[in-house]
Amino acid sequence: MSDARSAPVYGGESLLFLTDEQLRQGIEAMFFAYRGFTADPDRILAEMAYGRAHHRAIHFINRAPGTTVNNLLSILGVTKQSLNRVLRTLIADGLVESRVGTVDKRERHLFLTDAGRALETKLSDAQRARMRAAYKDAGPEAVAGFKQVLEAMMDTSMQRSYRNLKDGPT
Amino acid sequence: MSDARSAPVYGGESLLFLTDEQLRQGIEAMFFAYRGFTADPDRILAEMAYGRAHHRAIHFINRAPGTTVNNLLSILGVTKQSLNRVLRTLIADGLVESRVGTVDKRERHLFLTDAGRALETKLSDAQRARMRAAYKDAGPEAVAGFKQVLEAMMDTSMQRSYRNLKDGPT
DNA sequence: CAGTTTATGTCAGTCTTGTTGACATTCCAA
DNA sequence: TTGGAATGTCAACAAGACTGACATAAACTG
Numbered sequence: 001m002s003d004a005r006s007a008p009v010y011g012g013e014s015l016l017f018l019t020d021e022q023l024r025q026g027i028e029a030m031f032f033a034y035r036g037f038t039a040d041p042d043r044i045l046a047e048m049a050y051g052r053a054h055h056r057a058i059h060f061i062n063r064a065p066g067t068t069v070n071n072l073l074s075i076l077g078v079t080k081q082s083l084n085r086v087l088r089t090l091i092a093d094g095l096v097e098s099r100v101g102t103v104d105k106r107e108r109h110l111f112l113t114d115a116g117r118a119l120e121t122k123l124s125d126a127q128r129a130r131m132r133a134a135y136k137d138a139g140p141e142a143v144a145g146f147k148q149v150l151e152a153m154m155d156t157s158m159q160r161s162y163r164n165l166k167d168g169p170t
Numbered sequence: 171m172s173d174a175r176s177a178p179v180y181g182g183e184s185l186l187f188l189t190d191e192q193l194r195q196g197i198e199a200m201f202f203a204y205r206g207f208t209a210d211p212d213r214i215l216a217e218m219a220y221g222r223a224h225h226r227a228i229h230f231i232n233r234a235p236g237t238t239v240n241n242l243l244s245i246l247g248v249t250k251q252s253l254n255r256v257l258r259t260l261i262a263d264g265l266v267e268s269r270v271g272t273v274d275k276r277e278r279h280l281f282l283t284d285a286g287r288a289l290e291t292k293l294s295d296a297q298r299a300r301m302r303a304a305y306k307d308a309g310p311e312a313v314a315g316f317k318q319v320l321e322a323m324m325d326t327s328m329q330r331s332y333r334n335l336k337d338g339p340t
Numbered sequence: 341c342a343g344t345t346t347a348t349g350t351c352a353g354t355c356t357t358g359t360t361g362a363c364a365t366t367c368c369a370a
Numbered sequence: 371t372t373g374g375a376a377t378g379t380c381a382a383c384a385a386g387a388c389t390g391a392c393a394t395a396a397a398c399t400g
Contacts, residue, residue, distance in 0.1 A: 017310040023298045024233075025336050026305070026317065027207075031226070032328040033320035034204050035247060037197075051356050056201070063194075069378060077205060082358050084379060106366045106377040128193045134322035135196070138315065140187040145308065145315025147196065150203035152304035158202040166195055221385060240347060252387055254349065276347040276396050 040126035053078075053086045055123055058112065061096060062120045063165055066109045068101070075161050095119060210296035223248075223256045225293055228282065231266060232290045233335055236279045238271070245331050265289060 016022070041055050060075050061067060069087070073080050087110070090096040095116035101107035112120060135143050151159060186192070211225050230245050231237060239257070243250055257280070260266040265286035271277035282290060305313050321329060 014310070017313050018302055018305055020298060022313075023301045023305065024294075026301050026313070027229075027297055028233075028332060028335055029317055029320040030204065030207050032332045033323040034200065035328060036324045037200050039325065049355090053357060059197075063198075070376085078357080079359065080378070081360080081380085085357080088379085101377095104367070104377085108378070124194075127197055128190060130323065131193045131196055132188055134319050135188055135193065137322040138318040140184070141311075142315030142318040143187050143192075143196070145312030146319035147199055148308040148312040149304050149316035150199040152307040153203040153300065154206045155209065158205060162198060162202050165198055223386060238347080239349090248386090249388065250348075251350080251389085255386080258349090271347095274347080274396075276394095278348070 036130065037127070040130055041123045044123055044126060049089075053082070054090060057083065057086050057090060058095065058116060058120050058123065060165075061110045062112050062117065065111050068107045068109060070107070072110065074157075075165075077158075090116070206300065207297070210300055211293045214293055214296060219259075223252070224260060227253065227256050227260060228265065228286060228290050228293065230335075231280045232282050232287065232294075235281050238277045238279060240277075242280065244327075245335075247328075260286070 038052060042052060045051055045055055056076055057072065060072055064071070069080065069083065073083055076083060087096060087098070091098055093115075094113055097111045097113055097116075098108045099111065101109055138146070151162065154162060208222060212222060215221055215225055226246055227242065230242055234241070239250065239253070243253055246253060257266060257268070261268055263285075264283055267281045267283050267286075268278045269281065271279055308316070321332065324332060
């Protein structure tokens with residue numbers, strides 16, 4: 001499995017793209033690209049007292065307004081205690097509003113305030129600008145491949161979250 | 171710039187893939203995929219007293235044996251204090267060897283020991299297995315697009331690091 | 341050779357963000 | 371109605387990032 005010479009086998013098509021060296025390059029590409037991916041919002045967040053965790057919470061609350069803490073938890077993949085600390089500061093700072101559920105009073109439904117939406121836009125704009133440049137640079141076919149590989153890299157539970165957000169819950 | 175209706179403009183080809191919604195999907199895909207990307211090594215590392223920082227150091231030392239601390243620093247993009255803490259434990263645990271430079275005695279050249287290489291292989295295998303599955307699933311054309319977009323997402327300094335590792339230093 | 345720069349390492353302190361444990365509230369079903 | 375399950379909160383702690391200050395040794399420069 002870790003054979004550096006892992007034989008490029010030929011079936012219907014060349015499998016040279018599955019050599020360990022190719023895979024290693026993909027791993028390094030992911031590493032470096034993710035740094036670029038987060039760099040711009042990180043710069044903005046650093047000026048305020050916020051971090052990447054705040055960005056993620058804001059992003060997904062914006063994406064699915066009224067979502068519950070539990071739902072957000074499963075999307076973000078952190079513990080509720082960790083998320084709660086972030087939410088507490090966002091609520092205290094008036095960026096997020098937490099409303100007690102009407103049908104189930106244990107649940108809290110989360111919404112961005114106007115100020116929260118303003119920050120979301122600022123962060124999103126920065127991140128999308130880089131994304132747009134990369135997309136434009138690579139072209140639509142490359143983008144299709146990009147998404148295809150990323151989706152195949154996810155756990156099935158994440159694929160479900162991803163598709164739910166993409167297509168809307170069924 | 172944050173106009174959700176950002177006009178799909180038509181030039182020589184459709185630019186529908188550059189809508190804010192498409193970019194947002196790409197952002198979320200990166201987020202979820204990166205979790206999958208790190209999940210397997212993280213599980214292994216958690217069993218030992220190590221974290222993702224140790225993995226990164228081990229990966230790049232393996233990739234460029236004899237590299238100096240400073241060089242590793244610029245690849246990883248962390249502070250020397252942060253890297254030093256990680257290296258200290260890896261050296262103490264006998265996974266990494268630090269040799270004083272022969273031509274410049276200020277420099278320390280870093281190498282994996284046999285034990286270090288063994289761990290590297292274990293971590294790499296896990297990560298490559300997922301990568302291989304994703305690649306196989308998506309096919310060679312998608313993989314080409316995947317790499318193209320990732321590379322376009324990097325800062326130029328990271329692109330340089332990435333290409334150096336890929337093609338070997340000129 | 342003296343002074344400056346470079347490469348590395350260390351100590352101390354802080355911040356973000358993850359963790360576990362304990363607990364309060366609410367809902368639901370036996 | 372009572373006990374368990376679900377939801378969310380608070381407290382304490384750990385990993386790993388950061389900055390700043392400083393020490394040492396070697397290399398370079400004028």
